[in-house]
Amino acid sequence: VVAIAAGLYHSLALCSDGTVATWGGSVYGQLGNNSTTDSSVPVAANNTGVLAGKTVVAVAAGLYHSLALCSDGTVIAWGHNDNGQLGTNNTASSSVPAAVTGSGVLAGKSVVAIAAGGLHSLALCADGTVTAWGYNGSGQLGNNSTTGSSTPMTVTGTGVLAGKTVIAVTAGDSHSLALCSDGTLAAWGYNGQGQLGSNSLINSSVPVAVASSTLAPGERFTALYTGAGGMHSLALVAASPVPIVTTPTAANVTLTTATLGATVISDGGAAITGRGVVYAPTATNPNPQIGGTGVGNLTTTGTTGAFTVNITNLTPGMAYTFVAYATNSVGTSYSSTGSFTTPPSSGLATWRQTWYGANANAGNAADNADPYNTGVQNLAVFAFYGPNQAPSTARISDLPQPQLNGGNLSYSFAEPAGISGITYGAEWSLTLETGSWQAIPDSGTPPQHIFSVPLGANDKLFMRLRVSNP
Numbered sequence: 001v002v003a004i005a006a007g008l009y010h011s012l013a014l015c016s017d018g019t020v021a022t023w024g025g026s027v028y029g030q031l032g033n034n035s036t037t038d039s040s041v042p043v044a045a046n047n048t049g050v051l052a053g054k055t056v057v058a059v060a061a062g063l064y065h066s067l068a069l070c071s072d073g074t075v076i077a078w079g080h081n082d083n084g085q086l087g088t089n090n091t092a093s094s095s096v097p098a099a100v101t102g103s104g105v106l107a108g109k110s111v112v113a114i115a116a117g118g119l120h121s122l123a124l125c126a127d128g129t130v131t132a133w134g135y136n137g138s139g140q141l142g143n144n145s146t147t148g149s150s151t152p153m154t155v156t157g158t159g160v161l162a163g164k165t166v167i168a169v170t171a172g173d174s175h176s177l178a179l180c181s182d183g184t185l186a187a188w189g190y191n192g193q194g195q196l197g198s199n200s201l202i203n204s205s206v207p208v209a210v211a212s213s214t215l216a217p218g219e220r221f222t223a224l225y226t227g228a229g230g231m232h233s234l235a236l237v238a239a240s241p242v243p244i245v246t247t248p249t250a251a252n253v254t255l256t257t258a259t260l261g262a263t264v265i266s267d268g269g270a271a272i273t274g275r276g277v278v279y280a281p282t283a284t285n286p287n288p289q290i291g292g293t294g295v296g297n298l299t300t301t302g303t304t305g306a307f308t309v310n311i312t313n314l315t316p317g318m319a320y321t322f323v324a325y326a327t328n329s330v331g332t333s334y335s336s337t338g339s340f341t342t343p344p345s346s347g348l349a350t351w352r353q354t355w356y357g358a359n360a361n362a363g364n365a366a367d368n369a370d371p372y373n374t375g376v377q378n379l380a381v382f383a384f385y386g387p388n389q390a391p392s393t394a395r396i397s398d399l400p401q402p403q404l405n406g407g408n409l410s411y412s413f414a415e416p417a418g419i420s421g422i423t424y425g426a427e428w429s430l431t432l433e434t435g436s437w438q439a440i441p442d443s444g445t446p447p448q449h450i451f452s453v454p455l456g457a458n459d460k461l462f463m464r465l466r467v468s469n470p
Contacts, residue, residue, distance in 0.1 A: 005116075007061035007079075013042065018055030020045040020068055028064045029095025030079030036095055050076055050099045062116035062134075063173075068097065073110030075100040075123055083119045084150025085134030091150055101151045105131050117171030117189075118230060123152065128165030130155040130178055138174045139205025140189030146205055160186050160209045168223070173230030178207065183220025185210035185235060195226075195233050210235070410452035411463060412444060425466040426451035437464070 001021075003014040009025030021042040022031040029036050032045035045051070051068070056076075058069040064080035077086040077100055081093045087100035100106075106123070113124040120134030120141060131152040132141040139146055142155035155161075161178070166186075168179040175189030175196060186207035187196040194201055197210035212221070215237060223236035415422070427437040440463070444450035453463065 003059060005059045005061040005066075007066065007116075008063045010061065010064075010066070010079075012045075012059045012061050012066055014056055014059045014068075018057070018071070019047055020056050020059060022066065025064075026095070028080035028093045030061075030064050030066050032066055032078040032095065032097050034096045045078070046096045049096055051097050058114055060114045060116040060121075062121065062171075063118045065116065065121075067100075067114045067116050067121055069111055069114045073112070073126070074102060075111050075114060077121065080119075081150075083135035083148050085116075085119050085121050087121060087133040087150065087152055089151045100133075104151055105154045106152050113169055115169045115171040115176070117176065118173035120171065120174075120176075122155075122169045122171050122176055124166055124169045124178075128167070128181070129157060130166050130169055132176065135174075136205075138190035138203050140171070140174050140176050142176060142188040142205065142207055144206045155188070156206045159206055160184075161207050170224050170226050172226035172233065175226075175233075177210075177224050177226065177233055179221060179224050179235075183222065184212065185221045185224060187233065193231050195231055197233055197235075407455055408452045409455045409463065410450065411465070412448065412450040415447040415449065423466075424449050427464055427466070428453045429462050429464075 001013045002016050005012040007024075007030060010022060010030045011024050013021045015021065020032070022033065022045050023039050023042045024031070025038050026033075026036050027038075031039060031043055033039075033043045034046050045066075045068075047054075051070075054074070054076075055071040056068045057071050060067040060069075062079075062085060065077060065085050066079050068076040070076060075087070076097045077088065078094050078097045079086070081088065081091055084091055086094060086098055088094070088098045089101050100121075100123070106125070109125040109127065109129075111123045112126050115122040117134070117140060120132060120136065123131045125131065130142070132143070132155055133149050133152045134141070136143075136146050136148040141149060141153055143149075143153045144156050155176075155178075161180070164180040164182060164184070164186075166178045167181050170177050172195055173190070175187060175191065178186045180186065185197070187198065187210050188204050188207045189196070191198065191201055191203045196204060196208060198204070198208045199211045210221075210233075215221075219237050221235045222238040225234040226232070409428075411426070415424075424442065426440040426442070428440055429436040429438070440451045440453050442449055442451060451463065451465070
C-alpha cells in the first residue's frame with residue numbers, strides 16, 4: 001500500500017500495482033465494488049469498465065464519494081452523487097467507477113492531483129489551473145457562484161491567483177485550498193470558523209489570500225492539509241523552498257527507453273507517487289502528449305525516482321520535452337520539466353532477435369521469456385548461426401550470418417555513424433545453455449568491430465552479439 005484516504009464511513013488504499021482496495025460503509029456505493037453492501041474487510045474497487053487497463057496513482061475520499069487519479073491524467077469517481085460530486089454530468093450515484101467528464105474545461109488537459117471535500121471535488125491540472133465540481137452552497141467551487149455543477153468548472157484564476165501556478169490542492173468539508181509555486185496560499189468556500197485563513201469569517205466564492213503576515217521574513221508555505229474534521233486548515237512553513245521534484249534529466253537513453261531521473265524529497269516523510277509525460281513540440285502544437293508514463297512509489301525521504309518512457313515509436317534524433325510529477329500522501333504535489341533527445345537511426349534496429357530451445361520453430365512463449373539468461377536490463381542480444389545450422393524459419397534465416405574464414409567463424413561490422421555510448425560484446429556457445437557462453441575478444445579498431453572464434457570440429461556453433469548502453 002502506497003497511499004490511503006478516508007471518507008466519513010469508508011476507507012481507500014492505493015496499492016503499488018495501481019489497484020484500489022476499499023472497506024467500510026457503502027450505502028451509496030462508495031466502495032466501488034458494484035455493491036451497496038458494507039464491508040468490514042478490504043474489497044477491490046471494480047477495475048473493469050472505465051478503469052480497465054489503467055493504473056491509479058492517487059486516491060481521495062469525500063463524505064460518501066471516492067476519487068482516483070490515473071497515470072494517463074484522467075479522473076475516475078464513484079459513490080454518492082446527489083450534488084454532482086462525481087463530475088459525471090448527472091446526479092446519479094454509482095457503485096462502480098465512472099469517468100469524470102473530460103470534455104469542457106478539462107478538454108486537452110492532464111490532471112496531476114485530486115482532492116475531495118464533503119460534497120465537492122477538486123482537480124489540479126498540469127498547467128497549474130484548478131477545476132472543481134459538486135455542491136457549491138458556500139462557494140467551494142471557487143467560480144464566483146454558489147450554483148453547484150455536475151461537471152468540472154474552472155476555479156477563478158484572476159484576483160489572488162492571477163499569474164500564479166498552483167502546485168497542490170486540498171479540500172475541507174465545504175472549503176478548498178490551493179498552494180502556489182511562489183509559496184502563497186489561496187482559499188475559498190465556507191469560512192464560518194475562519195478556515196479560509198483570510199482574517200475574516202466571511203464566505204468567499206472566489207479564491208482569497210491566506211494571511212501570511214505572521215510568517216517570518218524568508219518563510220513561505222510549502223504544504224497544506226485540511227484536517228480530519230474538515231472545518232480547519234493546516235499549512236507547513238519552511239524558510240526556503242522545499243521542492244519535491246528537482247529538475248529531472250534524461251539518463252540511460254537506450255535503444256528502447258529513456259529514464260527520466262528526479263530527486264524526490266518527501267514533506268514530513270510522507271509516501272510519494274510520481275509519473276512523467278513526454279511531449280514533442282511542433283510549429284502548430286507546442287505541447288502534444290505523445291509518450292507513455294511511468295509510476296514510482298517512493299517512500300524514503302531523499303530517494304531518487306525514475307520515470308521511464310518507451311521511446312520505440314518516437315522519431316529518432318529528435319528533441320523531446322517532458323513533465324515529471326510527484327504527489328505525496330497528504331496531497332502536496334509538485335511538477336518539473338526537462339528534455340532529452342532520442343538516439344539517431346541505427347542499422348542495428350533492423351537486426352532480428354530469435355528464440356532458442358526445442359520449440360524455437362513454434363515461437364513458444366516459454367522459450368521467449370528470457371532466452372539469453374543474462375539478467376542484464378537494457379540489453380539487446382542478436383544470435384548468429386553456423387554453417388551447418390539449417391535456417392529453417394524466417395526468425396533464423398533473416399539474421400546476419402557470420403563468415404567461415406580459415407576455420408574461424410567471424411562476424412565484422414562498422415559501428416553506425418552518429419551512435420555513441422554503445423558497448424558491444426560477443427560470446428559463443430555450443431549448447432545455448434546458461435553458463436556455456438564464452439567471451440570473444442574484439443580484434444577490430446573502432447568504428448570497425450571484428451569477433452572471431454575457431455569452429456574446429458564443431459558442426460554447430462552459436463554466436464551472439466550483446467549491444468548495451470551502460
